[in-house]
Amino acid sequence: MQRKAALPLRDAKSGNANKMKALCGKEALVKLLRWHFGYPDFRGKQLDAIQAVLSGRDCFCLMPTGGGKSMCYQIPALAKTGIVLVENQVMALKEKGIDAEFLSSTISTDAKNKIHDDLDSGKPSTRLLYVTPELIATAGFMPKLKKIYARGLLSLIAIDEAHCISSWGHDFRPSYRQLSLLRSHLPDVPILALTATAAPKVQKDVVQSLHLQNPLILKSSFNRPNIYYEVRYKDLLDDAYADLSNTLKSKGDVCAIVYCLERSMCDELSAHLSQNGISCAAYHAGLNKKMRTSVLDEWISSKIQVVVATVAFGYGIDRKDVRIVCHFNIPKSMEGFYQESGRAGRDQLPCTSLLYYGVDDRKRMEFILRNSGSKKSQSSTSQEESSKKSMADFTQMVEYCEGSGCRRKRILESFGEKVTASLCEKTCDACRHPNLVARNLEDLTTAIALRQKGSSSRIFITSSSDAINGEQLSEFWNRGDEAIGSDDDISDSDDGNEVVNNLTKSKLHSKVGVNEKLAMLERAEENFYRNEKAKKQSKVDKNAISDAMRESSRQRLQNALKQAQQRLDNLKIELETSASFLEDECYKKYSKTGKSFYYSQVASTVRWLATTSSVDMLNRLGAMKESTSMDAVPEAEGRTPPHAIDHSGKEGTSNELSGNAQSEILPCGDRGMPIESSSVNTKLPQIPSFYEFVNSRKTKGDQLDDTKKNSSRVEKKMRVQ
Numbered sequence: 026m027q028r029k030a031a032l033p034l035r036d037a038k039s040g041n042a043n044k045m046k047a048l049c050g051k052e053a054l055v056k057l058l059r060w061h062f063g064y065p066d067f068r069g070k071q072l073d074a075i076q077a078v079l080s081g082r083d084c085f086c087l088m089p090t091g092g093g094k095s096m097c098y099q100i101p102a103l104a105k106t107g108i109v110l111v112e113n114q115v116m117a118l119k120e121k122g123i124d125a126e127f128l129s130s131t132i133s134t135d136a137k138n139k140i141h142d143d144l145d146s147g148k149p150s151t152r153l154l155y156v157t158p159e160l161i162a163t164a165g166f167m168p169k170l171k172k173i174y175a176r177g178l179l180s181l182i183a184i185d186e187a188h189c190i191s192s193w194g195h196d197f198r199p200s201y202r203q204l205s206l207l208r209s210h211l212p213d214v215p216i217l218a219l220t221a222t223a224a225p226k227v228q229k230d231v232v233q234s235l236h237l238q239n240p241l242i243l244k245s246s247f248n249r250p251n252i253y254y255e256v257r258y259k260d261l262l263d264d265a266y267a268d269l270s271n272t273l274k275s276k277g278d279v280c281a282i283v284y285c286l287e288r289s290m291c292d293e294l295s296a297h298l299s300q301n302g303i304s305c306a307a308y309h310a311g312l313n314k315k316m317r318t319s320v321l322d323e324w325i326s327s328k329i330q331v332v333v334a335t336v337a338f339g340y341g342i343d344r345k346d347v348r349i350v351c352h353f354n355i356p357k358s359m360e361g362f363y364q365e366s367g368r369a370g371r372d373q374l375p376c377t378s379l380l381y382y383g384v385d386d387r388k389r390m391e392f393i394l395r396n397s398g399s400k401k402s403q404s405s406t407s408q409e410e411s412s413k414k415s416m417a418d419f420t421q422m423v424e425y426c427e428g429s430g431c432r433r434k435r436i437l438e439s440f441g442e443k444v445t446a447s448l449c450e451k452t453c454d455a456c457r458h459p460n461l462v463a464r465n466l467e468d469l470t471t472a473i474a475l476r477q478k479g480s481s482s483r484i485f486i487t488s489s490s491d492a493i494n495g496e497q498l499s500e501f502w503n504r505g506d507e508a509i510g511s512d513d514d515i516s517d518s519d520d521g522n523e524v525v526n527n528l529t530k531s532k533l534h535s536k537v538g539v540n541e542k543l544a545m546l547e548r549a550e551e552n553f554y555r556n557e558k559a560k561k562q563s564k565v566d567k568n569a570i571s572d573a574m575r576e577s578s579r580q581r582l583q584n585a586l587k588q589a590q591q592r593l594d595n596l597k598i599e600l601e602t603s604a605s606f607l608e609d610e611c612y613k614k615y616s617k618t619g620k621s622f623y624y625s626q627v628a629s630t631v632r633w634l635a636t637t638s639s640v641d642m643l644n645r646l647g648a649m650k651e652s653t654s655m656d657a658v659p660e661a662e663g664r665t666p667p668h669a670i671d672h673s674g675k676e677g678t679s680n681e682l683s684g685n686a687q688s689e690i691l692p693c694g695d696r697g698m699p700i701e702s703s704s705v706n707t708k709l710p711q712i713p714s715f716y717e718f719v720n721s722r723k724t725k726g727d728q729l730d731d732t733k734k735n736s737s738r739v740e741k742k743m744r745v746q
């Protein structure tokens with residue numbers, strides 16, 4: 026990327042008062058913002074922070090996640106001669122033509138020398154120098170910094186994620202402690218400390234540790250209005266993996282981060298999601314560096330959409346369109362949770378924070394925290410103190426999950442903000458579906474009580490009907506049935522599909538027989554259609570399928586086709602045309618019903634592509650050419666298109682393959698409930714109905730076809746490569 030020419034207003038080195046005034050003026054700074062970043066105006070407290078540091082004052086800036094803290098040091102770097110010292114995101118700046126460099130002990134000697142040569146030169150071109158706190162602590166680096174400082178070239182020190190300096194923070198990093206040396210070595214350089222998570226105690230600690238002098242303290246509300254907060258209860262779910270998988274699919278091919286506590290769970294969950302047609306990969310410290318970089322690159326460039334990671338993932342990553350951040354295990358503190366969930370929706374568009382809460386997870390975390398204070402280096406008092414502190418932090422998180430009040434209010438109050446629940450405007454599950462949340466919590470309490478008693482505990486941790494203890498459960502069951510028929514589910518919801526979703530959520534419902542389940546679905550579907558009709562009448566169709574959604578579905582199908590093509594020995598298929606054809610089928614089938622059903626159909630097709638045989642694939646795509654004349658004709662079994670070429674030449678095995686593959690395909694509703702398709706006249710993909718699916722499961726039992734195993738092995742292998 027070419028360097029962008031500097032705006033002429035850029036030099037105020039002389040310290041001339043008029044020049045300084047012009048430099049700090051809003052107009053000049055907005056000009057810089059527009060020139061270099063293309064944004065029309067500053068957000069929140071950005072301008073105040075920039076003006077403070079440009080005038081030489083220390084500043085402590087607390088802004089919400091995604092609030093635009095980086096701009097607070099990027100603009101000063103462009104406005105003033107000299108170098109701004111910070112910590113990470115260099116590539117993005119370089120792409121904007123801004124001279125930024127990153128120095129750390131991990132870069133090559135050549136690259137290091139180049140940067141040092143520039144810094145030693147009379148007129149360094151580097152405007153922003155990103156360094157790690159570890160580097161500052163090294164003996165060789167401080168003298169270099171001092172040299173730059175002595176030449177009057179160091180104009181600002183910015184400490185991003187400043188909460189890491191405080192052992193009271195959720196993410197204390199000992200290396201940050203070294204940053205306290207900066208003030209004594211470089212006394213006149215203003216310091217800008219930035220963070221999105223600082224409880225009052227941490228704030229005080231940051232100011233003291235960095236020796237900020239009379240800092241301007243800027244504090245914005247931590248509220249993230251574009252995030253919808255939701256908690257689901259693992260103990261009430263049949264299968265949390267399936268629930269997550271269906272949720273992701275129902276949202277379309279959206280970008281997501283899923284946080285897990287352990288590496289092994291990242292791998293396992295990622296494999297499960299991949300098998301279900303979700304473009305996803307695991308990311309954690311157990312992978313080698315090459316693999317981690319490759320996952321990160323693919324995610325940043327949208328080649329994969331979902332990363333299943335440990336909390337190590339996320340620092341300095343600026344992908345703006347993350348639509349869901351899911352915590353698959355309860356985080357250890359509200360601060361960490363806020364920071365991680367805040368990685369969603371940095372484009373300010375609607376997004377979701379979804380937390381899966383499980384009593385076992387809670388116990389595990391409590392165990393970890395209770396024992397984590399026992400480091401050798403700590404005295405027993407500080408051990409005790411830190412363990413107490415960890416437990417107190419964690420309790421806030423447990424209350425967030427187990428409380429019935431507004432989730433947003435709870436988050437903000439934990440940061441000392443006083444808010445009313447009306448601020449939420451129904452953008453958390455507790456405000457949007459209070460009855461459902463209350464009922465879930467009641468069920469959860471019963472579940473915990475039963476587990477504590479030690480009897481029938483398995484009913485909540487297994488879907489096996491063997492584990493049902495009739496007497497103890499009858500009360501439970503009855504309540505479940507009431508819940509099923511309740512109008513509250515519907516009246517709370519502004520989307521008919523939520524009804525279907527809610528049916529999938531409770532473990533109670535999993536105990537209901539297939540017929541009842543289908544009857545429930547029918548009722549839910551009826552409600553869905555009724556709501557749809559009402560929506561149409563009021564001319565507000567929230568469920569409409571936009572062109573952008575269709576395009577993203579086409580892209581998703583194309584990716585799935587590509588993977589299938591590789592799996593099937595480079596089967597000759599026209600990727601783009603085939604993707605359009607398959608998307609068009611989904612659209613035709615569900616354009617009237619709405620986006621959720623449409624998305625589910627796309628997801629089903631993706632799953633079908635993940636397991637289907639060459640012959641079946643070609644048969645299906647063969648309909649492409651015939652589709653115009655065949656729309657009204659019933660599905661022809663084993664139709665082979667004129668141009669169908671099976672590279673594998675294994676036509677003889679195709680029936681078996683397709684039978685097995687089809688048994689895995691289940692059209693799903695918004696969060697995965699199966700949908701009956703008989704009411705739609707358009708020609709359907711070769712996907713079984715729910716009845717067929719259930720029957721085939723019954724007859725086939727647990728037998729897994731070798732072919733399917735092989736294909737998933739190949740898929741896994743491909744992912745690893």
Ligand SMILES: Nc1ncnc2c1ncn2[C@@H]1O[C@H](COP(=O)(O)OP(=O)(O)OP(=O)(O)O)[C@@H](O)[C@H]1O
Nearest residue numbers: 064066067068089090091092093094095096221371
């Ligand atoms: N004035 C602005 N107008 C529009 N977009 C902006 C503005 N300032 C920053 N942004 C954009 O907002 C996004 C988030 O910015 P940034 O990464 O600096 O947030 P942050 O506060 O550091 O968040 P985090 O706490 O998650 O690190 C970036 O894509 C950035 O380009």
Ligand SMILES: [Mg+2]
Nearest residue numbers: 094095185341
């Ligand atoms: Mg940041």
